[in-house]
Amino acid sequence: MIPLKLKISRNRWWLLLVLLCGFNFVQADGNDSPDQRKLDTLKKEILQLKKKLNRFEGKRSGLVKSLQQVEIAMAGLETDIRKNREQVSTSKNQLHRLNQQRKQLKAKQKSQKKLIAEQISAHYKMGQEPYIKLLLSEEDPDKVSRLSRYYEYFNRARIQQIELYQADIVALQELETKIEAEQNLLSKKQQQLTQQHLSLAEQSKQRKTLLSKLNSQIKSGNKRLGTLDADQKRLETLLNTLAKTTADLAAAGLSKPFPTARGTLPWPTTGQITRRFGSTQKPSNLRWKGVTLASEEGSYVRSIYHGRVIFSGWLRGHGLLLVVEHNQHYLSIYAHNQSLLKEVGDWVTAGEWIATVGMSGGQEKPALYFEIRKDGNPLNPELWCSSDRRR
Numbered sequence: 001m002i003p004l005k006l007k008i009s010r011n012r013w014w015l016l017l018v019l020l021c022g023f024n025f026v027q028a029d030g031n032d033s034p035d036q037r038k039l040d041t042l043k044k045e046i047l048q049l050k051k052k053l054n055r056f057e058g059k060r061s062g063l064v065k066s067l068q069q070v071e072i073a074m075a076g077l078e079t080d081i082r083k084n085r086e087q088v089s090t091s092k093n094q095l096h097r098l099n100q101q102r103k104q105l106k107a108k109q110k111s112q113k114k115l116i117a118e119q120i121s122a123h124y125k126m127g128q129e130p131y132i133k134l135l136l137s138e139e140d141p142d143k144v145s146r147l148s149r150y151y152e153y154f155n156r157a158r159i160q161q162i163e164l165y166q167a168d169i170v171a172l173q174e175l176e177t178k179i180e181a182e183q184n185l186l187s188k189k190q191q192q193l194t195q196q197h198l199s200l201a202e203q204s205k206q207r208k209t210l211l212s213k214l215n216s217q218i219k220s221g222n223k224r225l226g227t228l229d230a231d232q233k234r235l236e237t238l239l240n241t242l243a244k245t246t247a248d249l250a251a252a253g254l255s256k257p258f259p260t261a262r263g264t265l266p267w268p269t270t271g272q273i274t275r276r277f278g279s280t281q282k283p284s285n286l287r288w289k290g291v292t293l294a295s296e297e298g299s300y301v302r303s304i305y306h307g308r309v310i311f312s313g314w315l316r317g318h319g320l321l322l323v324v325e326h327n328q329h330y331l332s333i334y335a336h337n338q339s340l341l342k343e344v345g346d347w348v349t350a351g352e353w354i355a356t357v358g359m360s361g362g363q364e365k366p367a368l369y370f371e372i373r374k375d376g377n378p379l380n381p382e383l384w385c386s387s388d389r390r391r
Contacts, residue, residue: 071360
């Protein structure tokens, strides 16, 4: 028997422990961790940088602004179309499963119906008289008992079959309702897809018109040179700002240093290299700080290594751009995407889908521009990635 005072003391102790644990859980689940605050700061810095770039450009062509709006709208449509396609595929698979269930239920009903009919027919042929005669007969009591149990079993089996049949009728009705709902959902999604494709085609026409006008504006060599130089400076400004803001961000969950993967990293997408690292950007003397991979539009872009997304947005000259920070101050950069699948702060693993190949940023053919950097200095991706670009 535990004394009352000891009971109360223990109860208070347990209550205190629970409260302390609860407090710790709240602290752990909160979004006020140092790393989260730094991430929030990064997002604010990126927003401020975008505003600064806009002010820096000053008399930025309205055509470029329109191109940005159209390409972002197209990226949104591409994302919606991809999601709807996945939902349509899921609905079709679900419909197939439901139709298979319906087929099985109908076959089962047919079998049950036949069995019930046979039982009713047998019962009709036997009639009730033999059972009454059996009960009134003066035959061996054991024999009467056995036959009596047989009749009872026969009746129970018949009732059970009827109940199963009725349950299957209800199940089939519910299944028919589900099939109808799934067919309606599939029809709705297919209509949405059709409308989205029409909207995308219209946006593509607008983009083509804008590109034609932009190319006319920078037709001369000097203007084109100035555009290339400005585009490169924009990227450098962005990367310098990101480097300062992310310097203290935690790089948790990394098992091996980035340099250990040199020569074995996967390429972000399949395709041929059309512009090599260090080659000249005509008509200027500027050199490419990454490589361009010609690939099929809409094909997936994969992260080359574990890391965290530190930029995801549109940048003039580079279109829809995504930057991933790896450990030891290495970065991988993916430009001219059709759509971006990750946001700032998202962790990614090697081979994970992060974007889709496109032509954003004013490109005329689908391709991915890809860089690797260390402390802001560009590195040749061909020395870091596997020699097999089919992976």
